[in-house]
Amino acid sequence: xxxxxxxxxxxTVLTRRIRLLVAATITYNVVEAVVxxxxxxxxxxxxxxxxxxxxxxxxxxxxxxxxxFSGRDPERRERAALRIIAFSFFALAAYVGVESVRSLLxxxxxxxxxxxxxxxxxxxxxxxxxxxxxxxxxxxxxxASAVADSKQTLLCTYLSAAVLVGLxxxxxxxxxxxxxxxxxxxxxxxxxxxxxxxxxxxxxAPPVTGASDDGCADDRCS
Numbered sequence: 671x672x673x674x675x676x677x678x679x680x681x682t683v684l685t686r687r688i689r690l691l692v693a694a695t696i697t698y699n700v701v702e703a704v705v706x707x708x709x710x711x712x713x714x715x716x717x718x719x720x721x722x723x724x725x726x727x728x729x730x731x732x733x734x735x736x737x738x739f740s741g742r743d744p745e746r747r748e749r750a751a752l753r754i755i756a757f758s759f760f761a762l763a764a765y766v767g768v769e770s771v772r773s774l775l776x777x778x779x780x781x782x783x784x785x786x787x788x789x790x791x792x793x794x795x796x797x798x799x800x801x802x803x804x805x806x807x808x809x810x811x812x813x814a815s816a817v818a819d820s821k822q823t824l825l826c827t828y829l830s831a832a833v834l835v836g837l838x839x840x841x842x843x844x845x846x847x848x849x850x851x852x853x854x855x856x857x858x859x860x861x862x863x864x865x866x867x868x869x870x871x872x873x874x875a876p877p878v879t880g881a882s883d884d885g886c887a888d889d890r891c892s
Contacts, residue, residue, distance in 0.1 A: 685810040689739055692805040694733045695823060698796065699725040705789050713783035715840075716773050717833045717853040720766040721790065724829055724856065735819045751815035752867050759825075759864030761822040767857040773850035780849040782841040790837065793830040795845045797823055818867040825863050 687883040703725035710718030737749070738747040808816030836852030839845045872889035 681811065684802055684807050685739055687807045687862050688804060688811070688813070688816050689736065691800060691807070692732045692736045692739075692819070695735070695800055695804070696729050697820075698800075699728045699732070699826075702789065702793060703729070705723065706786065709783050709785040709789065713786065715780040715783055715786060715837070715849050716766070716769045717780070717836045717849045717856070718783060718786045718790075719771070720762070720853045720856055721786075721829055721833045723765060724762055724826055724860075727762050728823065728826055731755045731758050731819050735815050738813075745813075748788040748813065752818055754761045755818045756864045756868035758799075759860045759867060761855040761862035763864065766853045766860070770850040770853040772859065773853075774847060780840055780846050783837060784841070787834065787837045787841065790830045794827060794834060797827040797830060801827065821863055821866070825856075825859055827861055832856060 677759045696869035706718055706722030706725060708722075709715075710720075710722055731754070734751040738751040801820045804823065805817055807821035808814075808820055832852040832855040836848040
């Protein structure tokens, strides 16, 4: 999908910007994944482990976009990149969904994790900015995969908020079930975004008359 009216120089700038944002996303999520999975394993927290796995999937999603934009003709690799991103969402939803149900059925109760709470709180503050910047550049460039990857980053923000609530409730009130419930919220969001990525329904078309300021002509970007 090519954005109309984008000059060659502007396209070069946007492509470079997306590469830098993808690199920043990969770097942050590698660190986040290691810390979250380690802390989640220690605390037996499905939500926190799922959060760490989401970071791993975020890396694979960003890597798919990096691979796409490493070629001379990124548009030719668009569909393949979208498929990789979609499968990443579905894999995350399947794992977290199964483990959450097992936990609710008595497979184990999550313990308190101060490290997890701090890590997730940081992600809530950082991820929206990365997502917004990449989504804006992707829409202007007309890249469905870049927008899909930005929505993966935005999902990480939603996940961070849900996991943070679950971790805090467990730590403050001893509500162990809040942890798997928070993880289930993640699973539902992952399925939704996976379907959108598979269909390429990520609202990356260039602005048209009557569209909103961010380039969305309908409500599919909600």
